[in-house]
Amino acid sequence: MSSLLILDASSTLCSVALNLNGETLWLTEDQPRRHAQRLLPMVDELMSDAGISRSELDGVAFGCGPGSFTGIRIAVAVAQGVSLALDLPVCGISSLATIAQAALSEDTRSRALTLMDAHMGEVFWGTYELQNGICVPVGDEQVGNPEACLEAIADWDGVIAGDGLQLMPFAGCDLTYSGIRPEARTMSRLAAEAWKDGKFGDADAHPPVYLRNSVAWKKLDEQPSLLKR
Template identity: 30%
Template sequence: MVNFIAIENASNGASVALLQDNSGVQTVKLQISTNEGKNAEQVLPLLDTLLADAKLTKTDIHGVAFSQGPGGFTGLRVACGLAQGLALGLQIPVVPVSSLEASAVLSQAYIDNGFIVVALDARMQEVYLAVYQVKNSELKSIPVLSPVLMQSQDVMAWVQEQLPRWCLVSGQSLSTAQYCIAGNALSAYPEDFVLPNTQWVVGETAWAHADTLVSIAYKKFQKEGGASLEALAPLYLRDKVAFTTVERESGLGGNPKIALPILNPLEVAQNTLATQLLERSLWIRPLRNSDLPAVIAIENVAHHTPWTEGMFFAALMHIHYHNWALVDEQDNILAYAVQLVEPDVVNLMTIAVAPSLQGQGFGELLLRWLELFIMGRSQGPYVQLLEVRVSNEKARSLYSKLGYEQIGVRKAYYETDGGREDALVLQKDVSLNKGA
């Protein structure tokens, strides 16, 4: 029997939960206090009651989780300190859980594929905000938008501006993705969270209790183990709540206003590409098995020695291959590309635009996305390598325009009707633009 506890102390009321895992059969018990303002005094009594009801003592606990925040500053510090103390005294692992992720988990059943926007009340007309992706009914634990602090009135407009970029990066279709807005900020500031269209639904608006936290934490522990005690700290996003006396005397009044998040250069480039695609009623998404007939039809015309359907199918099945389609509003394949991520380089294995559509910039749009995909990876390689026929002047001109440099020649690499032709080997280090 595994006994895992969680402490939730980031909201107005405290709660503790006990998860018991008996050979894969899990049960969760919860104790809640709504005695606002006395969270710190309530946590340990709640835990004692919970353990006593289960006929356990603290020495029977195998792991502890806590709400890392964001949330009330004092409550976060208390929860973190208690979790560290229990973990250190009992020599058990500790797992921090984001309050925003817990709220997203409460609402993940509302959509199958899309994004959950979580907004938690931070008081003073401000919200703690994060965005999570749901893919095939599964919530991804790494947020699309990491926690930020924002004015409540700015959230919906800013989120809608960012949706094309998030969809592009996450492989979603902007027109078919579902969007859920959740969190207790919706109850606190209802006038600021009006749904823009029918693609949006309202999720859970209650703050997640410790029973949600303990289920999340136990799954994390089973996959990743516990966190370092020394590195544990509350997540508190608000750095400033008032102007100093000097600032007020200089004419600043009211409370400091939170600025919109600043996009990094990569995010700006992603936004730019997403906007350009939408302006032309185009989109880029992962290639699917159902696309293969259209891909093969283009491949057989575009290349002298085309890939077979089996080769494309194998690439779709291989974890290190990344396959992309440029499509129109009707989801017709206009162009495609296949990348292979190897230990030291990303190989552009094949890229083609439907011959009747060449010269319209589709190849450049797709190639720019391939580079942004590489740049967006958490770790390298950040160098893309490709081959091009010596005689393919249009392709060579495009690669030169985008900064590819020749590093070699492969003699007689390509077949032609009249024999064989050399290939120029080109590469580009996209990390040079990653932080520009």
């Protein structure tokens, strides 16, 4: 039995969720540039609606990326602040795995390839499969130009999901799941599994995942892929 707080700001969505002994309550807003202003007030609102206090929380999970560089840092900062203030263990949850979990919850297949728009003409992507109802990675998460994913997609027999689909340089791709973005309510399922498996711990053990740390700081004239867009 556990009470977990889940936060995500890795996309344009700003979302929070509570997993209370397996039952999920959530709030989601489309806030492309207001994550910093809205994340904590949304936490307070959700906890008030749920009728629980901060002292009743057992752990805090957050969307660790990949995704929006700024959004991930905001979620990390809030999660670490809550962790330090309340002496709670934390756990980072993959944004790409969250998309896979959402897509496979709507489909009969058991494998998903997920892509997120990484901007600068690139995509974040990874492959996952269901094991006992939970998405687990098959290989490493990656970042690169859309063409780099074509070979993997050509041979893929599972679901393809995420907004990165709209950047793929070919026609006829199934866009059914292209609107799925990471969201705390879906992360709730993954967080509950991580709690059960003892994966929550010190904040230092759960860093943000950018996949391209240095690229995020390049000057405009050093970003040829961006200039071509």
